[in-house]
Amino acid sequence: MAKNNVKYNQLNSFLKSVQKNDIPGLILIFGESYLLKHAFKTISSFLLGNDNNKQFALDTLEGGSVSMGDIIEQVSTFSFLVSKKIVAVKNAPLFQTQQGSQEISFSQSDFDHLIDFIEKGIPPNHSLIFTTNLIDKRKKIYKAIANKGLIIDCSVATGARKADLDEQRAVLQSLAGKILSNSKKKIDNQAFHALVDLTGFNLHLFSQNIEKLIAYCGKNELISIADVKTVIVRDKKDPIFNLTNAFMAKDVKNALFYLNSLFTEGFHPLQILKSFENQIRKLILVKCFTEQFYQNNTHISLKRISFNLFKQSVLPKIIDHDEQTKTDSQGQDEYLSKKSSKKKINKSNDLLLAPNPKNAYPVFQIFQKSENFSLNELSQSLIFLSDLDYRLKSSSFDAKTVIENFIINTCSKGGFVYAEKNKNRRHYF
Structure with missing residues (x-):
C-alpha cells in the first residue's frame, strides 16, 4: 500500500505510481482553497477514469447542512447507473469547534458512528471524500482517517517569516508557470514581483490576473512590467504587520501607504493603535536589555551584526x-497567591524577548530595528498612544490624520517629542 499522506504538489506523481485499487475509499483533502479544488478535481478524475457516466457517479454534499447519517447512507447506497461512486462532502465540519446557528455540527456520537463505518470498510468502488480548510491532528477522527484513508495536504504557510514568504512565492511561481505554459507565454521577473505585490498570496485572484495579462499581451510571448502596471489594479489586502514593520524601519513612505490601505479595508483606528502599542512595548523591552548589553559589549553593534554572530554572542x-x-514572574505569582484567595498564575510571554528561541530570525530582526529608536523616543510614543486611546474612546476626530502625523514625527530625524509639550492635556494621569 502506498503512503497515506501526500502533499498537493506531489499528487500527480503519486497517482502515476499507483493503481486505482491502491487508493483507499476514504480521502481527506485539506488546506488552501484553490489548491484544494484542483486536488479534488485531480483525484476524482483519476478514480472515475473514462467513465461515460461521470455526472451520475459524483454526489456532492455541503458540510454543515447534511447529517452524518445521511453521509454514511449516501456512501453505502449502490447506484443502478454506475459501478463507481464518489460522495464528496465539501467544507466538512470535522475539526471546527463552533458552527453557525443554521449549520449542522457533528457530535461525538456522530464521530463514533463514522469511525465505526470506516473500520468496517467503505463498499468496494465507492469513495468518501472530505474537504476542509483546517484540520486538528490531535482529534480522534483525524487519526482514524490517517490510519485507514488517504490525506492530501494542500496547506501553505501563511506567516511572515522568510521561510513562509519563500514558500508562498514558490507556489505562485509554480501556478504562473502552469497557466503561462498552456498559452506558450512567459513573464519576466520584474513583472512577476510587481504582480505579487499587487495581489498578495491570493491564488484565485492571482490566476485571474495572469489570465488577464495573457489576453492583454496578445501575440507578445513575454509579459512585461508595463503590462502589469497597465492591466492590474492593486487588490492586495495588507496584513497589519506590514505597517508596523515599515514603522520600525522608519520607512515613512511605506508606513503611510500601508496605513491608508488598512483604513481603506475598514480597519478600526483602535486596531491600528493597539498594534503600534504592542510593537512599541516590545521595542522598549528590547532597548532596556540592549542598554545593559552595551555596557559589557562595547565592541558589538547590533545595527550591523550578522545573524550568525547574533546567534552566537547575543x-x-x-x-x-x-x-x-x-x-x-513565578516568584511574584507565588507571593500574590498567598495574599489572595484566588491564585494568580501568569502564563503570558509578553515580557520575554525570545518566546521561541529556536526561531531566532524574528528576534534578530526586532533587535536590529530597535536600533532605529532611542528609549526616550519610544517612551514618548507610548505616552502619545495612551492619550490617543483615550481620545478615540471619548471623542470624534480624524484619527487617520493624527496617526499619519504620529508616523511622520516618530520616523523623522529629529525624533518624537510629545510628553513635555502636552503635559497639561495628558488624559491618562
Whole structure:
C-alpha cells in the first residue's frame, strides 16, 4: 500500500505510481482553497477514469447542512447507473469547534458512528471524500482517517517569516508557470514581483490576473512590467504587520501607504493603535536589555551584526535574561497567591524577548530595528498612544490624520517629542 499522506504538489506523481485499487475509499483533502479544488478535481478524475457516466457517479454534499447519517447512507447506497461512486462532502465540519446557528455540527456520537463505518470498510468502488480548510491532528477522527484513508495536504504557510514568504512565492511561481505554459507565454521577473505585490498570496485572484495579462499581451510571448502596471489594479489586502514593520524601519513612505490601505479595508483606528502599542512595548523591552548589553559589549553593534554572530554572542544572553524573567514572574505569582484567595498564575510571554528561541530570525530582526529608536523616543510614543486611546474612546476626530502625523514625527530625524509639550492635556494621569 502506498503512503497515506501526500502533499498537493506531489499528487500527480503519486497517482502515476499507483493503481486505482491502491487508493483507499476514504480521502481527506485539506488546506488552501484553490489548491484544494484542483486536488479534488485531480483525484476524482483519476478514480472515475473514462467513465461515460461521470455526472451520475459524483454526489456532492455541503458540510454543515447534511447529517452524518445521511453521509454514511449516501456512501453505502449502490447506484443502478454506475459501478463507481464518489460522495464528496465539501467544507466538512470535522475539526471546527463552533458552527453557525443554521449549520449542522457533528457530535461525538456522530464521530463514533463514522469511525465505526470506516473500520468496517467503505463498499468496494465507492469513495468518501472530505474537504476542509483546517484540520486538528490531535482529534480522534483525524487519526482514524490517517490510519485507514488517504490525506492530501494542500496547506501553505501563511506567516511572515522568510521561510513562509519563500514558500508562498514558490507556489505562485509554480501556478504562473502552469497557466503561462498552456498559452506558450512567459513573464519576466520584474513583472512577476510587481504582480505579487499587487495581489498578495491570493491564488484565485492571482490566476485571474495572469489570465488577464495573457489576453492583454496578445501575440507578445513575454509579459512585461508595463503590462502589469497597465492591466492590474492593486487588490492586495495588507496584513497589519506590514505597517508596523515599515514603522520600525522608519520607512515613512511605506508606513503611510500601508496605513491608508488598512483604513481603506475598514480597519478600526483602535486596531491600528493597539498594534503600534504592542510593537512599541516590545521595542522598549528590547532597548532596556540592549542598554545593559552595551555596557559589557562595547565592541558589538547590533545595527550591523550578522545573524550568525547574533546567534552566537547575543542570543544566549537573551535566553538567560528570559529565564530570569520567568523566575521573577513565578516568584511574584507565588507571593500574590498567598495574599489572595484566588491564585494568580501568569502564563503570558509578553515580557520575554525570545518566546521561541529556536526561531531566532524574528528576534534578530526586532533587535536590529530597535536600533532605529532611542528609549526616550519610544517612551514618548507610548505616552502619545495612551492619550490617543483615550481620545478615540471619548471623542470624534480624524484619527487617520493624527496617526499619519504620529508616523511622520516618530520616523523623522529629529525624533518624537510629545510628553513635555502636552503635559497639561495628558488624559491618562
